[in-house]
Amino acid sequence: MSNRSIRPLVFWPPFLLLFAAVAASYITPDQFLSFTTSINSWILDRFSWLFSLGTLLMVVTCVWVYVSPLGAVKIGGKDATPILSRWRWFSIALCTTVAIGILFWGTAEPMYHLHGPPASLGLEAGSPEAATFAMSTMFLHWSFTPYAIYTIPSLMFALAYYNLKLPYSLGSALAPILGRKLQGPMGQVLDAVALYALVAGMAASLGTGILTLAGGLDNLIGTGTTPVVLGALTTLIVVSFIISAASGLKRGIAILSSLNTRFFFVFCAFVFIFGPTNWILSMGVEGFGDYIGTFFQKSTFTGIAASDPWPQWWTIFYWANWLAWAPIAALFLGKISRGYTVRQFILTNLVFPSLFACVWMSIFSGSALFFDMHGNGLLHNALTNTGAESVVYTMLEQLPLPGITAVIFVFVSFLSYVTAADSNTEAMANLCAETPSESPERADSAGSSTLVLKVVWGATIGIIAWFMTSYAGVDGIKMMSNLGGLPALFIVLGCNASLIYVMTSKKFELHPDAQPAPGARLSEDLLDELIGEGGKKPAST
Structure with a gap:
């Protein structure tokens, strides 16, 4: 650890900008929210087509890579x-990736779509057609496209880091098309932009998560949602994910993720068995059929012809949010993939999580639609009167053992954020640290990033989240994180282009030196063929 120091261009700009944003959101909250909202609206107005087309291209590219010869490369x-x-x-x-979101939005989001479908589609609010639209939209927003957004940069970084032996930086994932231009100061700027978007996004996510947990505890034991309660919850979450991240990949992160996933399966089984089982099966099949049949139409729906703002409010807003998180998450997901083939990577990071998300949404979104449509708008009333965080608790009250399931849900919500945050904290700390040689053999070592940086970023995220939830507002910071979606879109599209280049060049998978044993180096000739000679070669290559 002593041979590592901070990369100042990566660490300081996002660190200082985040605290400036928090100060602005507190001093002039209305003006700050208006400013960030106007910029966000401008981006979505001008680039909706690119968000829609770009994310669709990522799904297609994942399929293409899977069936290509590159799929067999380890x-x-x-x-x-x-x-x-x-x-x-x-x-x-x-x-x-998106596991924390499915807990909170799996039941609340369908209520928005059921009672407020796109005006341009001519669907009647609360109608069976709106219910089918809501169900298929949940599949669109939470399954294959979001995971494709994460898979593309993660896979390209994994190949660049392990097989091309390039540095631990986002610039390495763009090396096949841009050469080594992004392995100097420009590469650090790229890392800083991605880091800012992720930290702001994590702080906003933690803020809303804290409010949800506080609401659940208040509902159970009447704790209230005072700044003291919010601060205690924030401290507990932050300390937990810092300890998990500091304990290393094979201990804290892996153990908590495994436990969290098992809880997901148990919760799914409980709601499926004791909920409206036949409705879940039928609505899930119907919704999935609509999702498949209208996939390309919904993926490219911008609402421009009818001046319908719905796609920007929902689908494209989601794409911007996922994209803002994707570059940093890609560093971690790519780093843990050593030893598996490209095809196995796509199955594990795209196909299996997406199928799980489809099952989850069939069960939870399907149940939410059932109880609302057969309960005179029961869940929609909870959404309107209390907020999105109350919808899932209202739904659980319609099932057996509501008190117990509510307690378990609060615990799973806590665990979900911790497991999402610890892996991203690991990636952030690695990205900010300078090291003379970042060898792949050290990728599974808990000491591969400094504990100090993990504590700094964990504490920063916690302080911002607590301050926003207690004294300011999360909307402005959330908008600021989504602003990172535009530069992230170009980063991930660049990774997509790099992946296509590597796949179609026929050099990577056919050259005998393209699959070196850990610790070996590719030949300089092959590096020049794949990466080009755009810049000075780093000493470690």
Whole structure:
């Protein structure tokens, strides 16, 4: 650890900008929210088409890579050994990405779509057609497209880091198309932009998560939602994920992710068995059929012809949010994939999590639709009167043992954020640290990033989240994180182009030196063929 120091261009700009944003949101909250909202609206107005087309391209590219010869290439070389078992790898991939979101939005979001479908589609609010639309939209927003957004940069970084032996930086994932231009100061700027978007996003996510947990505890034992309660919850969460991240990949992160995933399966089974089982099966099948049949239409729906703002409010807003998180998450997801083939990578990071998300949404979103449509708008009333965090508790009250299930849900919500935050904290700390040689053999070591940086970023996220929830508002910071979606879109599209280049060049998978054993180096000739000579070669290559 002593041979590592902070990369100032990566660490300080996002660190200072985040605290400036928090100060602005407190001093002039209305103006700050208006400013960030106007910029966000401008981005969505001008680039909705690119968000829609770009994310669709990522799904298509994942399918293309899977069936290509590149699918047989082992990450790290033909003799590379896996860092994690298949189950732990899957559980980390699931919990690192969108798992925290499915808990809170799996029941609340369908209520928005059921009672407020896009005006341009001519659906009557609360109608069976709106219910089918809501169900299929949940599949669109939470399954294959979001996981494709994470898979593309993660896979390209894994190949660049392990097989091309390039540095631990986002610039390495763009090396096949941009050469080594992004391995100097420009690469650090790229890392800083991605880091800012992720930290702001994690703080906003933690803020809303704290409010949800506080609401659940208040509902159970009447604790209230005072700044003291919010501060205690924030401290507990932050300390937990810092300890988990500091304990290393094979201990804290892997164990908590595995436990969290098992809780997901148990919760799914409980609601499926004791909920409206036949409705869940039928609505899930109907919704999935609508999702498949209208996939390309919904993926490219911008609402421009009818001046319908719905796609920007929901689908494109989601894409911007996922994209803002994707670059940093890619560093972690790519780093833990050593020893598996590209095809196994796509199965574990895209296909299996997406199928799980489809099952989850069939059960929870389907149940929410059932209880609302057969209960005179029961859940929609909870959404309107109390907020999104109350919808799931209202639904659980319609099932057996509501008190027990509510307690378990609060615990699973806590665990979900911790498991998502610890892996991203690991990636942030690695990204901010300078090291003379970042060898793949150290990728599974808990000491591969400094504990100090993990504590700093964990504490920063916690302080911002507590301050926002107690004294300011999360909307402005959430908007600021979504602003990172535009630069992140270009980063991930660049990774997509790099992946296509590597796949179609026929050099990577056919050249005997393209799959070196861990610790070996590719030949300089092959590096020049794949990466080009755009810049000075780093000493470690």
